[in-house]
Amino acid sequence: MSGDSNLTIRLLGPLDVSMGGHTVPLTSARLRTLLAVLALAPGRPVSVDRLATAIWDEDLPANARRAVQLYVTRLRGALGADRIRTEPAGYALMIEPEQVDAVRFGQLLDAAATVPDTTVERARLGEALALWRGAPFEGARSAWLESVDAPGLVERHLTAVERRAELELAQGRHEELIPQLSRLTAQHPTRERLCALLMQALFRAGRRSDALNAYQRLRQVLDDELGLEPEPALRELHRRILTEDSALAEPVDSRLADGPVPRQMPPGVADFAGRSEALDRLDALLPDTGTPEPAAVVISAVIGTAGVGKTALALHWAHRVANRFPDGQLYVNLRGFDHSGRFMDAGEAVRGFLHALGVPPQRIPPGLEAQAAMFRSLVAGKRILILLDNARDAEQVRPLLPGAPGSLVVVTSRSQLSGLVAAKAAVPVTIDLLTYTEARQLLSTRLGAGRVAAEPEAVDDIVNRCAQLPLALAIVAARAATYPEFPLSALAAELREPAGRLDALANVREVFSWSYRTLSPQAARLFRLLGLHPGPDTSAAGAASLAALPPRLTRGLLAELTGAHLLFEHHPGRYTFHDLLRAYAADLAAETDPEAERQAAVLRVLDHYLHTAYTAARLLYSARDPIDLAPAQPGVVPESLDSVEQAMEWFVAEHTVLLAAVDRAVAAELDTHTWQLAWTLTDFLDRNGYGHDWAAVAGAAVAAAERSASIGAQARAHRFFARALYQLRRLDDTNRHMRLALALCERDGDPVGQAHTHHALASLLGRQGERTAALEHVKTALRLYTEVGHRHGQAAALNAIGWYRAQLGEPQQALVDCQRSLALLEELGDYAGAADVWDSIGFAQHQLGRYAEAIACFERSAQMHEEIGDRRFAAENLVHKGDAHHAAGEHDAAHEAWRRALPILEELDHPDAQLVRANLKLRADQP
Numbered sequence: 001m002s003g004d005s006n007l008t009i010r011l012l013g014p015l016d017v018s019m020g021g022h023t024v025p026l027t028s029a030r031l032r033t034l035l036a037v038l039a040l041a042p043g044r045p046v047s048v049d050r051l052a053t054a055i056w057d058e059d060l061p062a063n064a065r066r067a068v069q070l071y072v073t074r075l076r077g078a079l080g081a082d083r084i085r086t087e088p089a090g091y092a093l094m095i096e097p098e099q100v101d102a103v104r105f106g107q108l109l110d111a112a113a114t115v116p117d118t119t120v121e122r123a124r125l126g127e128a129l130a131l132w133r134g135a136p137f138e139g140a141r142s143a144w145l146e147s148v149d150a151p152g153l154v155e156r157h158l159t160a161v162e163r164r165a166e167l168e169l170a171q172g173r174h175e176e177l178i179p180q181l182s183r184l185t186a187q188h189p190t191r192e193r194l195c196a197l198l199m200q201a202l203f204r205a206g207r208r209s210d211a212l213n214a215y216q217r218l219r220q221v222l223d224d225e226l227g228l229e230p231e232p233a234l235r236e237l238h239r240r241i242l243t244e245d246s247a248l249a250e251p252v253d254s255r256l257a258d259g260p261v262p263r264q265m266p267p268g269v270a271d272f273a274g275r276s277e278a279l280d281r282l283d284a285l286l287p288d289t290g291t292p293e294p295a296a297v298v299i300s301a302v303i304g305t306a307g308v309g310k311t312a313l314a315l316h317w318a319h320r321v322a323n324r325f326p327d328g329q330l331y332v333n334l335r336g337f338d339h340s341g342r343f344m345d346a347g348e349a350v351r352g353f354l355h356a357l358g359v360p361p362q363r364i365p366p367g368l369e370a371q372a373a374m375f376r377s378l379v380a381g382k383r384i385l386i387l388l389d390n391a392r393d394a395e396q397v398r399p400l401l402p403g404a405p406g407s408l409v410v411v412t413s414r415s416q417l418s419g420l421v422a423a424k425a426a427v428p429v430t431i432d433l434l435t436y437t438e439a440r441q442l443l444s445t446r447l448g449a450g451r452v453a454a455e456p457e458a459v460d461d462i463v464n465r466c467a468q469l470p471l472a473l474a475i476v477a478a479r480a481a482t483y484p485e486f487p488l489s490a491l492a493a494e495l496r497e498p499a500g501r502l503d504a505l506a507n508v509r510e511v512f513s514w515s516y517r518t519l520s521p522q523a524a525r526l527f528r529l530l531g532l533h534p535g536p537d538t539s540a541a542g543a544a545s546l547a548a549l550p551p552r553l554t555r556g557l558l559a560e561l562t563g564a565h566l567l568f569e570h571h572p573g574r575y576t577f578h579d580l581l582r583a584y585a586a587d588l589a590a591e592t593d594p595e596a597e598r599q600a601a602v603l604r605v606l607d608h609y610l611h612t613a614y615t616a617a618r619l620l621y622s623a624r625d626p627i628d629l630a631p632a633q634p635g636v637v638p639e640s641l642d643s644v645e646q647a648m649e650w651f652v653a654e655h656t657v658l659l660a661a662v663d664r665a666v667a668a669e670l671d672t673h674t675w676q677l678a679w680t681l682t683d684f685l686d687r688n689g690y691g692h693d694w695a696a697v698a699g700a701a702v703a704a705a706e707r708s709a710s711i712g713a714q715a716r717a718h719r720f721f722a723r724a725l726y727q728l729r730r731l732d733d734t735n736r737h738m739r740l741a742l743a744l745c746e747r748d749g750d751p752v753g754q755a756h757t758h759h760a761l762a763s764l765l766g767r768q769g770e771r772t773a774a775l776e777h778v779k780t781a782l783r784l785y786t787e788v789g790h791r792h793g794q795a796a797a798l799n800a801i802g803w804y805r806a807q808l809g810e811p812q813q814a815l816v817d818c819q820r821s822l823a824l825l826e827e828l829g830d831y832a833g834a835a836d837v838w839d840s841i842g843f844a845q846h847q848l849g850r851y852a853e854a855i856a857c858f859e860r861s862a863q864m865h866e867e868i869g870d871r872r873f874a875a876e877n878l879v880h881k882g883d884a885h886h887a888a889g890e891h892d893a894a895h896e897a898w899r900r901a902l903p904i905l906e907e908l909d910h911p912d913a914q915l916v917r918a919n920l921k922l923r924a925d926q927p
Contacts, residue, residue: 009039011102013133024078030055033142034071038093039100045089047481054144089482089563101131125164165197174201189221192234203241211241262328262356268315273445274438275313281429282317309470310412311389327382336392343392346399350375372399379407433468446477461492475515478565512584515564523560529601531585534660537576541639545608548635604633606673609661611638613680616647620683623792651684662697674704675717682720694724715744715753755784775804795824803840811847835864839877851888875904
């Protein structure tokens with residue numbers, strides 16, 4: 001994005017603008033309002049109509065468009081002529097999101113809500129809260145900002161403060177929190193969560209009577225102002241304080257002890273309108289005081305349901321009632337009616353929920369039944385709101401339902417889900433087309449009541465032609481807002497068809513067609529090609545390669561598509577479709593673009609992900625043997641990645657897209673792309689414990705490789721399929737695929753592949769306790785590595801030989817082997833490999849009775865593994881260190897090392913966790 005990076009705009013408090021460290025004076029309140037509205041959408045166009053409404057509210061000047069232009073000219077004079085760009089959809093402030101404190105605030109809070117590590121979450125919350133300087137937009141004096149944007153920011157600030165306070169309470173910092181919580185509860189006397197936090201802090205500080213008084217003040221205010229009683233959770237906290245429940249005095253939040261509190265609900269629709277009857281029915285399903293929630297609520301729709309607004313309704317309601325569910329909110333788009341046919345299976349969905357609830361991937365059991373049982377156990381007794389969006393059928397939903405009352409499930413679907421209604425007592429809330437009144441309300445919300453009231457006949461015509469469907473009306477409203485000078489009657493005329501009224505779904509496609517015809521030729525082509533993207537979303541870089549266009553031009557075209565509501569930027573820099581629009585785009589591509597061009601686009605997008613993922617994979621594990629990729633198709637620009645951190649971030653962002661890319665490669669019978677994409681994913685999926693995803697793509701790679709003539713590809717595929725199965729502890733299957741890989745490597749005359757497989761077989765046999773057989777396999781690997789001069793392989797094999805020799809009672813020879821390995825690794829600059837060797841050296845020193853030397857080696861290995869983020873090996877190093885301290889008679893030091901290791905081992909479901917627990921218990925029982 002162009003522009004001076006020294007420009008900063010602060011909206012969270014008195015509105016302040018500076019450039020190069022110097023304040024930019026904006027003397028007019030309306031000019032400050034204009035800047036604030038543009039800054040809240042950095043780099044994205046804001047319509048003239050919205051700007052005019054924000055600046056003048058309902059008191060619009062006679063020529064609002066001209067008046068906005070004059071203010072934009074003044075703002076350009078203050079900031080620079082190139083700072084504000086004129087686009088078909090309005091005006092865009094060219095500034096990075098990080099340069100606007102309100103936008104950066106939201107980014108940090110979004111990031112905090114997605115990390116499982118509470119230490120990182122606390123740091124990100126602290127960074128976000130440090131940006132807050134007071135009431136937002138002070139000095140702008142805009143009714144729009146005060147009523148539309150400011151309340152959302154204030155709510156997010158309070159939620160962040162509350163979450164930060166929970167984390168601080170978990171650390172035992174109740175004394176420091178009391179002044180802040182006292183001040184905030186005085187400012188927000190009806191906010192129950194703040195009151196609960198203050199009560200806990202006061203009770204833990206020994207101020208029981210003050211905690212009870214805080215509850216009474218809240219109860220009185222709720223009764224006087226709202227005629228309500230406190231929520232059941234707060235009443236239960238009050239009871240526990242009255243009875244002096246000792247568990248409340250522990251400096252650990254029970255929810256933190258059980259896992260993170262998920263907050264997965266996407267943003268709701270900003271301009272939601274209508275559906276009052278459906279909202280009332282949903283509200284009626286909420287329990288009265290002390291009544292448990294029902295097991296599930298189903299939102300289903302009648303014929304023509306696509307685009308009727310099920311998701312918008314569900315999200316709007318979910319945000320309204322989220323405070324009734326203090327243990328969090330879970331959301332998943334099941335993609336039951338995705339045009340590509342790749343709907344989400346229930347196992348993938350339940351594993352996503354388990355991740356969100358803090359279950360490490362390694363602890364997720366194999367098999368859908370076991371995973372669903374774990375999910376039910378975790379949510380039992382909790383109050384969680386769960387939204388299952390776009391469900392295909394009841395079978396897709398059943399594994400995602402809690403087994404006990406308390407949590408509430410909302411399911412949206414085009415199907416009636418009658419089996420779920422019958423078997424699970426789900427309550428159907430059927431929504432139909434918008435009423436005429438609701439449709440007009442939606443248009444009024446987006447276009448202004450005055451404009452809609454001025455042309456009632458045209459509005460009726462538009463509502464008719466849009467079949468009263470919210471999706472179609474939103475697209476028409478976007479077009480009308482972009483050109484506020486156009487009379488609505490002209491827009492209605494564009495929608496008319498001489499054949500008369502069509503059925504609802506066909507009519508919506510006519511609306512799509514009408515909006516599509518307004519696009520520039522390049523934007524129209526990009527829209528069609530996006531229908532061929534594997535999905536479920538894309539970055540600008542992925543779209544650029546798909547269409548063989550420069551990235552900068554592609555970003556402009558994406559902005560054009562989002563401005564027309566044909567594409568949605570659901571997360572900064574990531575774009576997706578409504579499934580109806582995806583299907584429409586794919587159909588257009590089939591009708592418009594020759595088959596050769598469509599195939600070329602699919603090849604380009606797969607090449608984009610393959611070549612970028614290959615770079616990322618090599619960054620994650622530089623010592624890994626390369627594979628030969630064919631050159632990328634013309635027009636493909638792989639993304640530039642320069643560090644391990646960038647590689648990991650890219651994999652995290654593109655994880656689901658890469659899985660879909662493998663599926664697309666399979667469907668297109670592109671076997672080489674299939675197994676090579678799976679190869680690139682191996683280390684990312686391994687390091688992050690995604691064994692189920694890994695097994696799925698590796699299985700696809702095996703099938704693809706077996707269809708090819710490449711024996712080497714088949715051997716690789718079987719080997720990394722075996723590694724995935726090993727992570728899932730399917731050891732018999734692991735052995736079978738390893739043996740297949742070895743036979744293929746021998747048939748292919750590939751000594752390096754044979755060596756890799758022998759080394760992997762040694763790990764499997766070592767896990768099964770067959771150390772002598774393991775040693776023989778790794779000796780064979782060393783011989784093969786040496787014959788071909790594979791130095792990284794030699795170093796790894798020497799370390800493994802030393803490890804098995806030490807376990808077999810040959811510690812002196814083990815030291816010789818490990819020292820040779822270490823020297824070679826240090827020469828190669830392989831820090832991770834050296835970290836492994838220090839542990840092996842420590843083990844041999846322990847066997848020789850040199851406990852001080854062993855302890856030093858284990859500590860060094862643990863520190864090195866921690867530095868590279870390998871927590872599993874760091875925990876194992878600590879266990880070994882504790883064993884050495886114990887052997888030396890240093891029992892307190894042994895206890896400390898084991899105590900440090902145990903939480904990590906338990907989190908990873910490591911087989912050593914039980915032994916360490918037993919050691920700690922034995923130590924605790926000793927006098």
